[in-house]
Amino acid sequence: MISPEQYPVLIVVIPLLSAFIINVIGWFRKGFSYPLIVLSLIITFYLSVSTLLQVVDGGAISYRLGGWPPPFGIEYVIDHLNALVLVVISFVSLAAAVFSKESVKKELPDRIPQYYTLFILLVTGLLGMTITGDAFNLYVLIEIAALTSYALIAFGRDRALVSSFNYVIMGTVGASFYLLGVGHLYIMTGSLNMGDLLSILPAISGSRAIFVAFLLIIVGIWTKMAFFPLHGWLPNAYTYAPTATGVLVAPLMTKVSVYIMIRLMFSVFSADYVFNTLNVHDIIVWMAVAAIIGGSLLALTQTDFRRMLTYLIVAEVGYMVGGVWLANSAGITGAILHILNDALMTLCLFLVAGIIYHKTRGHHLDDIRGLYRKMPFTMAAFTVGALSMIGVPPTVGFFSKWYLILGAIDAGQWGFMAALIISSLINAVLFFKVIEVGYFEPMHGHHDDGHHEVTIDEAPFSMLAPLYVIAVSLIVVGIYTSSIITNIIAHAVPKGL
Amino acid sequence: METKICIRPLLAILVSLIAVAPIVLSSKRPNLREGWTFIAGIIKFSLVASMVPLVLDGVRLEYTVAQVLPGMAIKLAVDPMGLMFALVSSSLWIVTSAYSIGYMRGLDEHSQTRYFSFFAIALSSTIGVAFSANLFTMYLFYEMLSLATYPLVTHHQDDESRYSGRKYLAFILGTSIGFVLPAMLISYNLAGTLEFANNGFLSGTTSKTVMTVLLIMFVFGFAKAAIMPFHGWLPAAMVAPTPVSALLHAVAVVKVGVFSIFRIITGVFGTDMLRSLELGTVVAYLAAFTIIIASLIALSQDGLKRRLAFSTIGQLSYIVLGAALLSPKGMSGGLVHIAMHAFGKITLFFCAGAIYVATRKKNISDMVGIGKRMPVTMIAFLIGSMSVIGLPPTGGFFSKWYLVLGTIEADQIVMLFVLLTSSLLNAAYFLPIVYKAFFCTAEESMFDDKVAEAPVWCVAPLSLTALVSIALFFYPTLFMRLAEMALGV
Numbered sequence: 001m002i003s004p005e006q007y008p009v010l011i012v013v014i015p016l017l018s019a020f021i022i023n024v025i026g027w028f029r030k031g032f033s034y035p036l037i038v039l040s041l042i043i044t045f046y047l048s049v050s051t052l053l054q055v056v057d058g059g060a061i062s063y064r065l066g067g068w069p070p071p072f073g074i075e076y077v078i079d080h081l082n083a084l085v086l087v088v089i090s091f092v093s094l095a096a097a098v099f100s101k102e103s104v105k106k107e108l109p110d111r112i113p114q115y116y117t118l119f120i121l122l123v124t125g126l127l128g129m130t131i132t133g134d135a136f137n138l139y140v141l142i143e144i145a146a147l148t149s150y151a152l153i154a155f156g157r158d159r160a161l162v163s164s165f166n167y168v169i170m171g172t173v174g175a176s177f178y179l180l181g182v183g184h185l186y187i188m189t190g191s192l193n194m195g196d197l198l199s200i201l202p203a204i205s206g207s208r209a210i211f212v213a214f215l216l217i218i219v220g221i222w223t224k225m226a227f228f229p230l231h232g233w234l235p236n237a238y239t240y241a242p243t244a245t246g247v248l249v250a251p252l253m254t255k256v257s258v259y260i261m262i263r264l265m266f267s268v269f270s271a272d273y274v275f276n277t278l279n280v281h282d283i284i285v286w287m288a289v290a291a292i293i294g295g296s297l298l299a300l301t302q303t304d305f306r307r308m309l310t311y312l313i314v315a316e317v318g319y320m321v322g323g324v325w326l327a328n329s330a331g332i333t334g335a336i337l338h339i340l341n342d343a344l345m346t347l348c349l350f351l352v353a354g355i356i357y358h359k360t361r362g363h364h365l366d367d368i369r370g371l372y373r374k375m376p377f378t379m380a381a382f383t384v385g386a387l388s389m390i391g392v393p394p395t396v397g398f399f400s401k402w403y404l405i406l407g408a409i410d411a412g413q414w415g416f417m418a419a420l421i422i423s424s425l426i427n428a429v430l431f432f433k434v435i436e437v438g439y440f441e442p443m444h445g446h447h448d449d450g451h452h453e454v455t456i457d458e459a460p461f462s463m464l465a466p467l468y469v470i471a472v473s474l475i476v477v478g479i480y481t482s483s484i485i486t487n488i489i490a491h492a493v494p495k496g497l
Numbered sequence: 498m499e500t501k502i503c504i505r506p507l508l509a510i511l512v513s514l515i516a517v518a519p520i521v522l523s524s525k526r527p528n529l530r531e532g533w534t535f536i537a538g539i540i541k542f543s544l545v546a547s548m549v550p551l552v553l554d555g556v557r558l559e560y561t562v563a564q565v566l567p568g569m570a571i572k573l574a575v576d577p578m579g580l581m582f583a584l585v586s587s588s589l590w591i592v593t594s595a596y597s598i599g600y601m602r603g604l605d606e607h608s609q610t611r612y613f614s615f616f617a618i619a620l621s622s623t624i625g626v627a628f629s630a631n632l633f634t635m636y637l638f639y640e641m642l643s644l645a646t647y648p649l650v651t652h653h654q655d656d657e658s659r660y661s662g663r664k665y666l667a668f669i670l671g672t673s674i675g676f677v678l679p680a681m682l683i684s685y686n687l688a689g690t691l692e693f694a695n696n697g698f699l700s701g702t703t704s705k706t707v708m709t710v711l712l713i714m715f716v717f718g719f720a721k722a723a724i725m726p727f728h729g730w731l732p733a734a735m736v737a738p739t740p741v742s743a744l745l746h747a748v749a750v751v752k753v754g755v756f757s758i759f760r761i762i763t764g765v766f767g768t769d770m771l772r773s774l775e776l777g778t779v780v781a782y783l784a785a786f787t788i789i790i791a792s793l794i795a796l797s798q799d800g801l802k803r804r805l806a807f808s809t810i811g812q813l814s815y816i817v818l819g820a821a822l823l824s825p826k827g828m829s830g831g832l833v834h835i836a837m838h839a840f841g842k843i844t845l846f847f848c849a850g851a852i853y854v855a856t857r858k859k860n861i862s863d864m865v866g867i868g869k870r871m872p873v874t875m876i877a878f879l880i881g882s883m884s885v886i887g888l889p890p891t892g893g894f895f896s897k898w899y900l901v902l903g904t905i906e907a908d909q910i911v912m913l914f915v916l917l918t919s920s921l922l923n924a925a926y927f928l929p930i931v932y933k934a935f936f937c938t939a940e941e942s943m944f945d946d947k948v949a950e951a952p953v954w955c956v957a958p959l960s961l962t963a964l965v966s967i968a969l970f971f972y973p974t975l976f977m978r979l980a981e982m983a984l985g986v
Binding site for chain 1: 563564565566567569571633636641644648654656658662663674675679685686
C-alpha cells in the first residue's frame, strides 16, 4: 500500500500515466479508453479527497519532488485552498468523463483514444497548476492545460477550428505575459519558489520592477480566465467545442485561473502588497462590475442556449474577481466558495446542454421546445441548475452570492452589490425564458437542414447519472456550506483583513 | 416564555413534500392519487392542531434543521402568530383538495398529477413561512412558494397563462431578489443576526433614514402582499384554475406576503422602535391608498374572479394597515383578519369556480338569475361577501371591529375613515351580484331550468367554508386568543 504522504504527487502522476496507457492501449482496443479514464479519475478523486481530509486534520502539506529541498527543487504545497480546488477538479472531471461516453461515441467515433488521451492530459495540467508551489512550474502546467484544450476544442464542429485558433492566440498572449512577469520576479529575487518569493518580496515591495511583474502576471491570468473585456475568445471556443470538451472545460478552466490569481496574490505578493501597497482594488472591483453586467447583458441577447451559458461564465468570472478584490474576508470567502459552487452550477447546465445536443442535434433555444414533456428528468435537473444560477436558497448559488454581497456591503462597494443583484435578476429572466420555451411551446419537427428526423426521449443512464449527482449536490453542498466554510475556506482566507 | 425542542413543525412542513412522491407514482390512478393528498392534508392539519394546546400554554416550540452558514440556520419556531396562520392554511388545504377534485374532474383538466404535486409543495412552503424562526428561513420558504406556484398559475400552458406567469414571476421574484435580498443582507450586516426577536433585532442599530429605506424595501419586497404599485401580478394570476386562485391567491400565497410583513414589523424592527420613529404611518398610508384604490377598481370589474382579486388586494392591505397601526387592538385585528378573510374569500372563489363548472360563465353581467338555479352556491356567496364586508353574523365582523378600534387607539382618524369608506365600497361591489342573482323577473333570468348546482365535490366545500365563516362569529376565541398572545396583550 502506498503511504498517504505520497498522495500529492500521485494526484498528478496517476492521470499523467493513464494518458500514456490510454493512448497505447487505444491502438489495440478502442473500447478500453472509457473504462480506463473513468478508473483513473476515480483514483484521482479518491486521492484528492483524502488529501483534503489530511489538510483539514493536520494543516498544509509540503511535498518535495525527488526530495530536492525548495527553493532548488520543485515543491508541491497543498493547503486548504488548493486542496479544495483539487477536489473540485477531480470531481468535475470524473463527472464529465462518465458523462462523455455516448457523446464521444457519437461525435468522434474514430478518434476515441486520442480524444481521451488529451482529455486526461488536460485534467493533469489543471491538477498540476493547482498543486504546484513553483511559479515557473506553474507556467509549464498552464501551457500543458492550454495546449490540450486547444486541441480538445478543435475537435468540434462548425467554426471550432477558427475559434480554437482565436483561443490559441489569446491564450498564448496570456501565457507570455505571465512568463514575462515571472521573469521579472526571477531577476529581482533569484527565486521561483512561491514561499520563497513571498518571504523576499516585502523587502523590495517599492520596486517598480515588482509592480510591472505584478501587472504582467495579473493581466496574463485575466486573459486566461476571460475577465471582461479580455473574454472575446471564450464564447466561440466553448460553444463549438465537442460536448465532452465543453462539459470539462467550461466549469474548470476559468475557475482554476481564478484560483491561480488568488494563489499568486496571497502566496507570492501577499495580501498586504496587493491591497495596501498597490491600492488598485477599487478599479478592479469596478472592472468586475463591468464583467458581471456586460456578461449578463450579452447573455441576454443570445438565442443559442449553450452560447448564452458561455456569456454567463464571463459574468461569473466577474463575481469571483470582484469578490477577491473587495479585500475583506467575506468577499474572499465568497469568491473561494464560488469557485466550488460555480464549477458545480456550470457543470450542471453544460451537462444539460450536452444532453439536449445529444438528443436534438442542436442547442438553440428552439431545440428546447416541448422538452419538459419529452425529457422531464433532464429538465428537472436543468431547473435546479437554473435556480442556483438565479440564487434561490438553499442551492449553492445563493450562498456564494450571500458572502459576496456581504463583502460588498462591508467594503462599501454598492456598485458591486447592485451588479450582483442585477445579475440575479437577469439570470431569472434568462432562465425563465428557457423554461418558458421548454414548458409552453409545443415541439415540432427538428432541423429541416438535411438531418433526418430524430425522436426525442429521455437521455441514457450514463448521462443522467452524473447530471443527477451534480444537481443533487447543488442542494446538498448548499446545505453544508457552513462546514465547508469553517473547516476549509476560513483557513484559506488571508489573516488580518 | 418556555422553549421546547420539538420536531413537529418540521414534520408538518415535510409531510406534504414527501406526499409528492406517492402522488407522482400513482398518477395513473386518480382516486388513489387524491387519496394521498387527503392523507397528507389530514396528517398535516393534525400535526399543526396538536401544537395548539402547547402554544396556548405559552410554550414556544423550536427546531433547528441545519446550520447552513456560521451563525445562520434553517430554524423553525412555533409561536401563536405562526400557528394561527398554519392552522388556517392547513385546514383550508383539505377543503380545497376536495374542491379541486370536483373542479378539475368536472372540467376534465390535463396534467392533474402535476397540479396536485405542486399544490402539495406550495403548502409545505406556506407552513414553512409560518414556522420560520429567522428571516433567512422565511426567505427560503417564501421563494420556494413563489416557484412552486408558477406551474399552478400557468397550468393551462397557453399564451395567456404564459404571459400571466411571466408577470407573476416578474413581480414576485423580481421584488424578492431586488428588494428583500439586499435588505436582508444589510440587516444582517447591521445586526449580525437574522433571528426574529420580540423587540426586533434591528432596533437601535442604525439611523432613521436607513431604517425607513429598509422598511420600505421589505414592505414592497414581499410583493405577495400586493401593496400598490406591486399588485399587478394578482389579477393576472387569476388565469389559474379556480382552486389555485382560491387557496393560493386568497389564502396561502397572499397571506404569506402579509404574514411576512407582520413578521418584519414585529420581529425585525419591533413595534416600539417603529412607534418611536413614527415609521408605522408610512406603511399605513401605503396600505390605505391600496385599500381605497383597489376597492374602486373592483367596482368596475366584470370578470368575477378579477373582481375578487381586486377585493383581495384591498383586504390584504387591511392586514398590513392593522400591523402598521402598531396599537394592540389594531394589530390583533390585522392578525385575526388573516383568518377571517381567508374563510370568507375562499368561499367566494369556490362559488366563482362552481358557477364556472356549472355554466362556464366568468362574467358578472352574465349571472343574472343564477341564484334561483344554484341557491346553495349563491347563499354561500352572500355569506362570504358579508364576512369580507365585515357584517355580523360572520367572522369578518370581529377583525374589522378590532381594526376600527385600533385606528381610534392609535389616534389615526384618517385611517378610520379609510376603513369605513372601504367597507361601503366592499358592499357596493359584492351585494349587487347577490341581488341580481336572486331578484330578477323570469324574462331577465339568463338561465333555463337545465342549469343546476355544480357537483357535490364543489358545493360541499363551499358550504363548509361559509358555515365556518358564520361559526367564527360565535366562536372567535381561539384565533383572538392566539392573536393576543402573539402581540403579548
